[in-house]
Amino acid sequence: MSEKVRIYQLAKELGIDTKDLLAHLDSLGVEYKSHSSTLEEDVAETIRQLVSEERGEVAAAPQPQAAATAPAPAEAQPAAPHRAPVVTVMGHVDHGKTSLLDFIRKTRVADKEAGGITQHIGAYRVETPNGPITFLDTPGHEAFTTIRQRGASATDIAVIVIAADDSIMPQTREAIAHARAAGVPIIIAINKTDLPQANVDKVKQDLMRLELVPEDYGGDTITVPISAKTGAGVDQLLEMISLVAELEDLRAPVDGPAEGVIIESVLDKRAGVLATVLVQKGTLRVADYLVSGEVWAKVRRMTDENGQTVAEAGPSVPVQILGFSEQPVAGDKIVSAPDEATAKAIVAERRAAREEAEREGIGKKGVTLADLFGKPKAVKINLILRADTQGSLEAIKGVIAREAEQVEEVDVEVMLDAVGAPTESDLLLASTAGATVMSFGVTAPGSVKKAAERQGITLKSYRIIYDLIEDVQRLIKGQIEPEFEEQVIGHAEVRQVIHVPRSGNIAGSYVTDGVIRRGAKARLIRGGREVYKGSVAQLRRFKDDVREVATGFECGINLQNYDNVQEGDIIEAYEMVEVPV
Ligand SMILES: Nc1nc2c(ncn2[C@@H]2O[C@H](COP(=O)(O)OP(=O)(O)OP(=O)(O)O)[C@@H](O)[C@H]2O)c(=O)[nH]1
Numbered sequence: 001m002s003e004k005v006r007i008y009q010l011a012k013e014l015g016i017d018t019k020d021l022l023a024h025l026d027s028l029g030v031e032y033k034s035h036s037s038t039l040e041e042d043v044a045e046t047i048r049q050l051v052s053e054e055r056g057e058v059a060a061a062p063q064p065q066a067a068a069t070a071p072a073p074a075e076a077q078p079a080a081p082h083r084a085p086v087v088t089v090m091g092h093v094d095h096g097k098t099s100l101l102d103f104i105r106k107t108r109v110a111d112k113e114a115g116g117i118t119q120h121i122g123a124y125r126v127e128t129p130n131g132p133i134t135f136l137d138t139p140g141h142e143a144f145t146t147i148r149q150r151g152a153s154a155t156d157i158a159v160i161v162i163a164a165d166d167s168i169m170p171q172t173r174e175a176i177a178h179a180r181a182a183g184v185p186i187i188i189a190i191n192k193t194d195l196p197q198a199n200v201d202k203v204k205q206d207l208m209r210l211e212l213v214p215e216d217y218g219g220d221t222i223t224v225p226i227s228a229k230t231g232a233g234v235d236q237l238l239e240m241i242s243l244v245a246e247l248e249d250l251r252a253p254v255d256g257p258a259e260g261v262i263i264e265s266v267l268d269k270r271a272g273v274l275a276t277v278l279v280q281k282g283t284l285r286v287a288d289y290l291v292s293g294e295v296w297a298k299v300r301r302m303t304d305e306n307g308q309t310v311a312e313a314g315p316s317v318p319v320q321i322l323g324f325s326e327q328p329v330a331g332d333k334i335v336s337a338p339d340e341a342t343a344k345a346i347v348a349e350r351r352a353a354r355e356e357a358e359r360e361g362i363g364k365k366g367v368t369l370a371d372l373f374g375k376p377k378a379v380k381i382n383l384i385l386r387a388d389t390q391g392s393l394e395a396i397k398g399v400i401a402r403e404a405e406q407v408e409e410v411d412v413e414v415m416l417d418a419v420g421a422p423t424e425s426d427l428l429l430a431s432t433a434g435a436t437v438m439s440f441g442v443t444a445p446g447s448v449k450k451a452a453e454r455q456g457i458t459l460k461s462y463r464i465i466y467d468l469i470e471d472v473q474r475l476i477k478g479q480i481e482p483e484f485e486e487q488v489i490g491h492a493e494v495r496q497v498i499h500v501p502r503s504g505n506i507a508g509s510y511v512t513d514g515v516i517r518r519g520a521k522a523r524l525i526r527g528g529r530e531v532y533k534g535s536v537a538q539l540r541r542f543k544d545d546v547r548e549v550a551t552g553f554e555c556g557i558n559l560q561n562y563d564n565v566q567e568g569d570i571i572e573a574y575e576m577v578e579v580p581v
Helices: 007-014 018-028 041-054 097-108 141-149 170-182 200-209 234-248 340-359 369-374 390-405 424-433 446-455 465-477
Strands: 086-091 123-126 133-136 157-163 186-191 222-225 259-268 272-281 289-292 295-303 318-324 333-337 380-387 411-419 435-440 459-462 484-500 504-517 521-526 529-541 548-550 554-559 570-578
Touching: 007 018, 007 041, 018 041, 018 340, 086 097, 086 170, 097 123, 097 133, 097 157, 097 186, 097 234, 123 318, 133 234, 141 170, 157 170, 157 234, 170 186, 170 411, 170 424, 186 200, 186 234, 200 222, 222 234, 289 318, 289 340, 295 340, 333 340, 380 390, 380 424, 380 465, 390 411, 390 435, 390 465, 411 424, 411 465, 424 435, 424 446, 435 465, 446 459, 459 465, 484 554, 504 529, 504 570, 521 554, 529 548
Parallel strands: 086 133, 086 157, 157 186, 186 222, 380 411, 380 435, 435 459
Antiparallel strands: 123 133, 259 272, 259 333, 272 318, 289 295, 289 333, 295 318, 484 504, 484 570, 504 548, 504 554, 521 529, 521 570, 529 554
16 A cells, blocks of 8 residues: 555645645645545655756756655664653552652652742653653543543553552452553552551462462562652662663654644633643644644643743653643544644544534444454453452353353453442443443443443343353354344335446436435335345436435435336335344
């Protein structure tokens, strides 16, 4: 496939106005939808030549390749420079996430002398002997997964804090599941080691049960005993973060337009919208134009976590920016735009695309049982299990493991199992990992059920273990097809048979009720009897192909592999809809 470039990117590359570029495209007769449409590489190349000819570069340049417009040869691209790791701290309530983040921040602020006032902007950067580290300081896996859920990944390394006097607790396991689902390396910080009742070994042993085998037990899970209170071990923790970062070989280009993700956004009564952006690629500068989701910004001011104004921010640098027209959504990506017109055009295009998708009912859907049933060779089935007691959980897990063992092609992973009703946090995990939530003996609260429905997540509760196991078996074997039933969507009466060379006979019809849709299933009824069953291959209004024709309109219908329509026939269009279980 050829490389594609967006119109405004090409304009920026060539140093011309997007408007002028559009004029070139018009002159070439190239169709485009907006400033952000992509161009085929050959079109882009033609434009480059056109522009350079206009500038007289071709005639004037001694070499055939005019430097400014020639694409850089691929092999000459040096690897992008390293960037700082971005770390999220997660763990059970009260195990010390906030204390740890505060301790690191207090002791490691980059320029304390500058007299800046600490601001909580959702992220901060610290200097360590092994290089800078960026911490996202909204601790907890909800924030972490919310960002992931919106398609961005902001975290390179997860630090899971476990209090040594409490060991592994439900949210510890959730946090581990979230980090695993994201595929980010995990470092375990065993906290509160200053307490007399701290038992580091117990934590390590408990970790083994979650298949996180500490290094000193022969595994490869990095564990660091720390105290967020005294600061003991925190330096080693930072060292380990840098070490893992080095292994991950994190790199990003510093040059070029900025890309990143929204970490946080607040509406300040005086200042307006303040959004924290984590730059992930390129460099963000004051006066740049940005687009995030369906809002845009002209960066009017950037400040760091110490309240200091900054002029630019490169990869892995978090900055709070002023200049968004409306509040962007945490987790949405940001891209830069060359000018206000383009930024607005991108926003308008996105809005229109979303509205169209909504009209067509194409919502974001998670994986449903049906999807999984339909794909027997699914590499992996992710489950989140909830039950009334630890005993039932163990029993269910045991049976599932046995069932899973019998099938080679399918991997069943219980990502999380916990006592109690399913929570919103389970849904977050389910939606990012494509998991099914099953609960036994407990039911999700209404709000959670509704949220699951909205997000298209399968959440089922069972009162009989056998039923649950049966569904798991179905998932595994993919044997059960979802049940479908016919739903008639409309009728059309054939009023005239039009013979079109090459296309065969087209049924000139009148939609008497409902709608006729291209691709819909259809049967042909003649004298009360079905004479054909197939689908609507082609649907036309006058000379145009259309997707749908409503009641009261005339249209031309071409049925799939059928050429014998007759005047007076009735075409019944229908769709197969899944019967909800
Ligand atoms: N002795 C001791 N106490 C600690 C340590 N770290 C945290 N604490 C205490 O543990 C309690 C909880 O700490 P936080 O940092 O608020 O815990 P958290 O995980 O951020 O809690 P949430 O934000 O509520 O989820 C506080 O009273 C802290 O002072 C530690 O290393 N040693």
